[in-house]
Amino acid sequence: MLIKLTGGTVYDPASGIDGQVKTLFVLDGKFIKQPLAEMPVDKEYDLKGKVVMSGAIDMHTHIGGGKGNIARMLIPEDHRKDPVYRSDITRSGCGHAMPSTFTTGYRYAEMGYTAGFEPAILPVNARQAHMEMADIPILDKGGYVMLGSDDYLLRMLTAKKDQKAINDYVAWTMNAAKAIGVKVVNPGGINAFKFNQRQLDLDEKNSHYQVTPREILQVLATAVKEIGVKHPLHVHGCNLGVPGNVDTTLDTIQGIGGLPMHLTHIQFHSYGTEGDFKFSSGGAAIAESINKNKNITADVGQILFGQTITASGDSMRQHANRSFANPNKWVSMDIECDAGCGVVPFKYRDQNFVNALQWAIGLEIFLLVDDPWRVFLTTDHPNGAPFTTYPHLIRLLMDKSFRNDMLATIHPEAQKMTTLGSIDREYSLQEIAILTRAGAAKLVGLDDRGSLGEGAWADITVYTDNADREKMFEKPDYVFKDGELVVVDGKVVHTKWGTTHIVTPEWDNSVEKDLQKYFDRFMTMKVGNFKMSNDEITEDGRGSLTAHTLNRVS
């Protein structure tokens, strides 16, 4: 099957193409440079005047795993307001804050997204998370396995096990959970919560294991680097949402000592304590630190106003936030010896000082971080806002006058506490393509995605240029997934199944000897059942695994 995409204006930062008119060829799902002369074109699309980008990649979105289902159960009223009916090609479901799996796939695709990565897969829940993501159509998916509050690692640290042993454990767990990265959430804090600590600072010791968050970050970031995983350690830091946590975040950046580290939903970690309400923006300080420290990447976790639900492994902070639950119901739970989870519905309001300033802080960070390759467009779906708000967020980034109009409507005290109005930067289409495509693919460690270059898989989005960027990005003309046309005029016309992206770092088999004993003693399942096998993802014929290359290990 040879497809010709003729004359579109191409934005492909991965290939260094910035708005050039170019004709693209796709042969059997992948881009080729030029077809052989005798090869007939099966289908040609005239894209003259259209904007062409690769399929967008959401590198941090909560689309699989137990807490998503808890969130769904907690807010049926939200689903009832957004029923999704079946059609001849799509299945029924429901939407808004935490859509059903099928709706998640359709709605992402209808915005031009072709991949999403679940950032918090608990090893013990990995099977369920992958099963759930297996029900998300069209999108490619993958996940980061959560470590750092698991009793096994903390025991190793207490026992002063060497880095090599930890590397083996991390690599073993990544394979067992079919992950492409490693995430740490409130390092050690979720565990400390179980020992009745209600907060844990960067250098505060877990009262039981006597280990500090700083030590956990050190060994995990080192492990990720040494086993060759391209995605840097994915860090949800200490003190999420606490006024004054900007200092903790700056300290975290300094403390990692140049190791690659990704700070996720950094907006929630950029708060000062100035002003009448003892809540201020640390956006500028954070952006400056990111600009200076080239080993650091961050996604923003922008909040946008409206009803949503927050679902996080950070049971410590979610427990602290329970009084803000709106509607007033929440869940906080322990999950075996791995971690915990907290789900709290939230309604962000533009007339609430804190919410309004959170909104401004997120935008400040977007606009003050200079290098678009090191900042990523997320709302931490659904925590800051549902992913369906991305086109609105893109408009806020690309359109200064629109942004300032919105700024003028938020809580007046919050307006005084932000420098947002004085920032002139407007993102270009190329920069948006970096944030949501090329940069994301590079960060996650995808070899052949996020690019329109030869050899890459043909995930393509075609837009009609429109000065109203929200309108433009919410309704692509065409979306192709692996060379198959799946969306026309913002509506799914055909569905298919994406692949699951993983990495397979190596480990020393001896690691399992001790794990076996540990599992027998403490866990609810045997170590043999804990490990996922490949065919659990592939055997139904629709799932597949794509293993990506690792950095050369020295």
Add this chain to the structure above:
Amino acid sequence: MSALTFTVKQETAQRVDMSPLVCQLLKDLSLTDIAAIELQNGKRKIRVDELFTVSGDDSQNIVIKNSYAKLDFIAKELQDGSMTVEGEAGAYFGMSMKSGQLTANGNVGLYAACEMKNGLLTINGNAGDFLGAALPGNKQGMKGGTILVKGNVGQRAGDHMRRGNLLIEGNAGDYCGSRMIAGTIAVMGTTGRFLGYAMQRGTLLLWQQPQLSATFNDCGSHTLAFLPILFKSFKKLDSKFSDDSVAFNRVQRYGGDMAEKGRAEVLVKL
């Protein structure tokens, strides 16, 4: 003007969403328009005139004849008009009703009058589970108005009820008044197990001694001044509840559910 009447021609195998056929939505429609409305029927759509013979012209007074237990969402969000069902009704009968009068002359299914806001809803037959309750996951059930049931009701009547009167001439199933926030449920017949389970506030007014959970405590016998006022308000109903001989103001008062707020009461006629 005569009542707008929908007479079922033939019962369907699958359930029907009747929510489009409600007074306020038909106000300005011609009979031809109404006949052409499509109702969801299982996974298909069915035209109104395919399912019903339509006659009459007063859209503010609707009668559904030969009704059967698969007609769901009858009178959903009814506002101001009057609707009567001859025969059985399915689930969600009178859901979120806002005002007006709604009468079923047969049995109704699950979640009848759930999250009702106001108005008078009369069921001359029996009602299923979750009468006047909240939809699953929602925090507040019936918020006002009066529900009168002449037959029996299923389990969980008044679950999460917030305000209003739920009057039952017959018997109530298990968990009657569970998780009630406030309001009044009166039951002339018997009640089942777990009466007032996790009830926060509100009143269960009973004519028969119930089987009470250990978390309801006896507060003794009393004459309560609000009861005559409450019974006076029932006078306008076509019901046993309007009969002077059923009224009382001497009660045994039980407070509970002590496993919840413990500010609710079960009042049993003495």
Add this chain to the structure above:
Amino acid sequence: MIINGVSIDETFAEAFPMKATRAIITAQNEKWAMISAQAMTGFATSVIACGCEAGIERVLDPSETPDGRPGVSVLIFAMGGKGLAKQLETRAGQCVLTSPTSALFAGIDEGLQIPLGKNLRYFGDGFQSSKKIDGKRYWRVPVMDGEFLTEATTGRVDAVGGGNFLVLAESQPQALAACEAAIIEMKKMPNVIMPFPGGVVRSGSKVGSKYPALGASTNDAFCPTLKGVTKTDLSPDIESVMEIVIDGLTKEDIDNAMRVGIQAVCDLGAENGIQRISAGNYGGKLGPFHFHLQEIMA
């Protein structure tokens, strides 16, 4: 104008706009409803120092009360809405909530709703509960004798305060007897109260005083002992003057009450020592309501 030998002055009573409400107190029997009502309307003769003017309107038959028990209706008047609400709440809390077997209900449904038992409920310390019946909210407050039932709010209406007339007689006993006769008839009228002790006031006042601190002082023109030393309004044969002050929900209510009151006085007539009927005013400049005695009695 002369009725039965009594001369009706060509003058008028001058009255003011007030805010008013009615409350209904019921109890196990009329005795205890009345005790509570008397307490609630006590020390409420004049807004000048009492904060409000209040009185018992009438006794209610059980068939007329919301809970079917014997009751008493009271009217409370004040110069402003805020003051009325404060007085109503304080008096309800101290005189009705406290009174054995009592219950308290709104006596006026229309108008702005002001708190009746709405805030008294907090006496229940969280054990109180409410019932909304036929659109009205009631509070049930647990108390030592059982449950205090009170309606949450009552209606506030615009009203008229300060209707009056003066009875000028040849002796003090004759003046009092005439006023008593008037009060008996006036109490039969709806929507009015006569707030002074027994409905009669003997210390009518004028505006101002020689003492700057005092805003009002004795009405020397009508003081019989000063006939020779001040600019008097009295003829030599008048030895005693008494006044009846009337607050009513409308001007017409006061008209009617004044008519039956003056008529009762006149029925006693000159033969019982009644000489004149007059009225108090401030020259007509202060109050918008004028009650012309001769028009009322025409």
